[in-house]
Amino acid sequence: MSAERATYRHGDLRQALVEAGIALAREGGPDAVVLREATRRAGVSPNAAYRHFADRADLVAAVSDSSQSLAAAAIEAELAAVPSAPGIERAEARLRAVGIGYLRFARDEPGLFRTAFSVPTDLDRAFSPERSGPGGGTPFGLLAGVLDELTASGALPAERRPAAEMLAWSAVHGFAMLVLEGPLRGLDPDMATAVGRRVVEMAIRGI
Amino acid sequence: MSAERATYRHGDLRQALVEAGIALAREGGPDAVVLREATRRAGVSPNAAYRHFADRADLVAAVSDSSQSLAAAAIEAELAAVPSAPGIERAEARLRAVGIGYLRFARDEPGLFRTAFSVPTDLDRAFSPERSGPGGGTPFGLLAGVLDELTASGALPAERRPAAEMLAWSAVHGFAMLVLEGPLRGLDPDMATAVGRRVVEMAIRGI
DNA sequence: GACGGGCGTGGACAGTGTACACATCCGCTC
DNA sequence: GAGCGGATGTGTACACTGTCCACGCCCGTC
DSSP states (O other), X not given: OOTTOOOSSSSOHHHHHHHHHHHHHHHHOGGGOOHHHHHHHTTSOGGGGGGTOSXXXXXXXXXXXXXXXXXXXXXXXXXHTOOOOSHHHHHHHHHHHHHHHHHHHHHHOHXXXXXXXXXXXXXXXXXXXXXXXXXXXXXXXXHHHHHHHHHHTTSSOGGGHHHHHXXXXXXXXXXXXXXXXXXXXXXXXXXXXXXXXXXXXXXXXXX | OOXXXXXXXXXXXHHHXXXXXXXXXXXXXXXXXOHHHHHHHTTSOGGGGGGTOSSHHHXXXXXHHXXXXXXXXXXXXXXXXXXOOSHHHHHHHHHHHHHHHHHHHHHHOHHHHHHHTSSOOOHHHHHOSOOOSTTTOOHHHHHHHHHHHHHHTTSSOGGGHHHHHHHHHHXXXXXXXXXXXXXXXXXXXXXXXXXXXXXXXXXHHHO
């Protein structure tokens, strides 16, 4: 309904603020999303933001949402590159692609990555595997979709699925966090990529 | 050398500030460690902190260090409860204990947990398995020690050790982060504990 | 007993998030 | 078409933060 809200005086200030926020997050993570700076970049007074966001946290949440969409897009690109192959093999390749894409995004856009996952997300939203359409997906929805394929093909017993989902998710996310802002920070990026691939392989074996 | 620095006017202000910082971190994570509030609690003027820390980040780093020690203590407690058993079984039980202890600390002290791992750590320090003595260990050093046992007993081939270490670490840390400040935030604690155990089991299987 | 240097104080400044009161302009109703 | 109401943006203000600077104090040392 009325997606044509649009422009009043400024022309969709909300979107402009989110975009400024993304630029800030890109170079400094969630803490760099400074409300006043975002309004400055949008060419507007600080308080104007309060017509569109309850407070700074609300703005950051919106930026986080957009970042999740960007991450999902990166993963979808990786998925699209998976060659077709007979059933199970392909499903496993797709699972691998999700992990690799996730880590690739973390490496290429550390600021956005940290912002995307520094905020509690609506679980129903994040988990739902459908929600297609560009920019609409979330990384966890994509993982769920791939796991659906695996269970459907019988490669993953249904009763083990929940734990498998947690493991896959935890392993990849944990590795990314350790490298980005944890004790492993500063690990050489190529090295990190290589180790990341091994973590993905082992997680798949664990599943 | 000269650990007897101690007291000038205040009686080891540095330590007092770290303790105030820990209290703050406990209830609000790293962002809650605000320098002025710490000095306030220590009954001292804001600038006094600058005689002991270069800046706020330096104070947070010190608090993070202490938090890591507390985490290590929690894990050691868990390790101490592992019953003796024949070689390999015991080693595996110890591995499990490290994972459980790590997650337990994350659940019981979320603020300290996040503070402990929100800061880049000196890798050499964090990794070294020796560094015994109460308050001196780190969670990752303890994990390394247990893995040493596993390789020594032949249960874990030496060449697979590095990746195994990464997987164990990533899975457990990742799960904790997802629950504490990621999309899984708000998951029921008991539920989280149960799922956490399964993640630990699967990670062990993956190793 | 003087004194120099570690330790803490006081005051100040820029920058932040946010509340309150006000100005402006669009779209709707008559 | 006139006019009004409510959404949108502005200005001012306040409390709070991290950090800089100049100063005062008190201890151990010569």
